[in-house]
Amino acid sequence: MTDLPDSRPPRRPGDGWVECRCGHRHWGRYGAAGLLLWRREADGGLPVTDPRRYAVVLQHRAVWSHHGGTWALPGGAVNPDETEVEGALREAAEEAGLPASGVRVRADHRLDHGDWAYTTVVAEAVREVEPQVGDHESIGVAWVPGAALRDRPLLPAFADALPALHELLGRRLVIVVDGANTMGARPDGWWHDRHAATERLRDELATLAAAGLAAGRVGLPGHRWYPDVELVAEGAARGVSDAPAGDGVGGVVVVDAPGSGDDAVVARATAHRGDGDEVVVVTSDRELRRRVEATGARTAGPGLVLP
Ligand SMILES: [Zn+2]
Missing domain, CATH: 3.40.50 (Rossmann fold)
Incomplete structure (x- = not known):
C-alpha cells in the first residue's frame, strides 16, 4: 500500500516515509496497519464464510488524498510503542469512530516488504457499532455488504489484498x-x-x-x-x-x-x-x-x- 494520506507534518513518531527495497515509498516508519471490521448478517442457510453472510466497514477516502475518492480501510502508521493490532484499533477509532470496546480481533494478514509491512487486522463487531467520519482523511464510512465490495472503486492495494482477506472474513x-x-x-x-x-x-x-x-x-x-x-x-x-x-x-x-x-x-x-x-x-x-x-x-x- 503505497498510498499516503497527505503531506501533513509528522504528528507522531510513526509518521514518515520509508524508502523500500521494492522501489516504492511507503507511509509509516514502523509499518502501517488498518482495521477490516465485519459483522455477521442473518442468512442462516449459508456458510459463515460466504460473503452474503457478512458486511464490512469501508472508508471513502478524501479526494485530495493519494488515489482519492476510492474506498479502503481506516488505518495508518503504527507507532513504535504499539503493536500492529493496537495501531489498527487506534486508527479505526480516530478515523471511523469504531470503539475498541465494540470489536473483537479475530485474525490478521501481513504484507511484508522487508523494509516495511502493512498489517490488515480483521475483527468482528461484537455489539452494534455505527461508523462515523472522525477526521479529514475520510468523506464517509459505511457498512458495505460483503458480496458488494467490488461494486465500489477500491484503493488498488486493498483490491489486490481482497482475495486473501476474504479467506479470513466471517471466521472465528x-x-x-x-x-x-x-x-x-x-x-x-x-x-x-x-x-x-x-x-x-x-x-x-x-x-x-x-x-x-x-x-x-x-x-x-x-x-x-x-x-x-x-x-x-x-x-x-x-x-x-x-x-x-x-x-x-x-x-x-x-x-x-x-x-x-x-x-x-x-x-x-x-x-x-x-x-x-x-x-x-x-x-x-x-x-x-x-x-x-x-x-x-x-x-x-x-x-x-x-x-
Ligand atoms: Zn515496498
Whole structure:
C-alpha cells in the first residue's frame, strides 16, 4: 500500500516515509496497519464464510488524498510503542469512530516488504457499532455488504489484498482446552493445589488470547489468529473465575464440568462447530481427540498453549 494520506507534518513518531527495497515509498516508519471490521448478517442457510453472510466497514477516502475518492480501510502508521493490532484499533477509532470496546480481533494478514509491512487486522463487531467520519482523511464510512465490495472503486492495494482477506472474513477461532490433561503435561507441582494451578493456566491462556497464534500452528490462512479461549476444569480444579476480555481481544472463559471433563470438552466443541466456528481442542488424550474430531474440530497437544 503505497498510498499516503497527505503531506501533513509528522504528528507522531510513526509518521514518515520509508524508502523500500521494492522501489516504492511507503507511509509509516514502523509499518502501517488498518482495521477490516465485519459483522455477521442473518442468512442462516449459508456458510459463515460466504460473503452474503457478512458486511464490512469501508472508508471513502478524501479526494485530495493519494488515489482519492476510492474506498479502503481506516488505518495508518503504527507507532513504535504499539503493536500492529493496537495501531489498527487506534486508527479505526480516530478515523471511523469504531470503539475498541465494540470489536473483537479475530485474525490478521501481513504484507511484508522487508523494509516495511502493512498489517490488515480483521475483527468482528461484537455489539452494534455505527461508523462515523472522525477526521479529514475520510468523506464517509459505511457498512458495505460483503458480496458488494467490488461494486465500489477500491484503493488498488486493498483490491489486490481482497482475495486473501476474504479467506479470513466471517471466521472465528475458538480454542477449547482440556484443563486436566494440559496441566498434567507440565510437572510444575500442580497436584499440590489444582485450583491455583488452574488460575495459572488461565492467566497464561489470557496472554495467548491477546498475543495470538501464528496461523500455521492452527492450520488457518493469514498471518495470526486471536482466539476466544475456553478452559474446561473438572473436580478440584473448578471454581476459578474467567479472565475478562480486554479492549479488542478475547479473554478466557472457565467452564466448570458438571461431571466428566471429557464430556464437557465435547459439548463445547459441538456447540461452537454448530455456530460455524473454527475449533481447536487442546488435549493429548487419544479417545477425546477421536470424539472431538468427529464434530469437525481440530486437535493439538498441550504444547500449542503452554509457554
Ligand atoms: Zn515496498
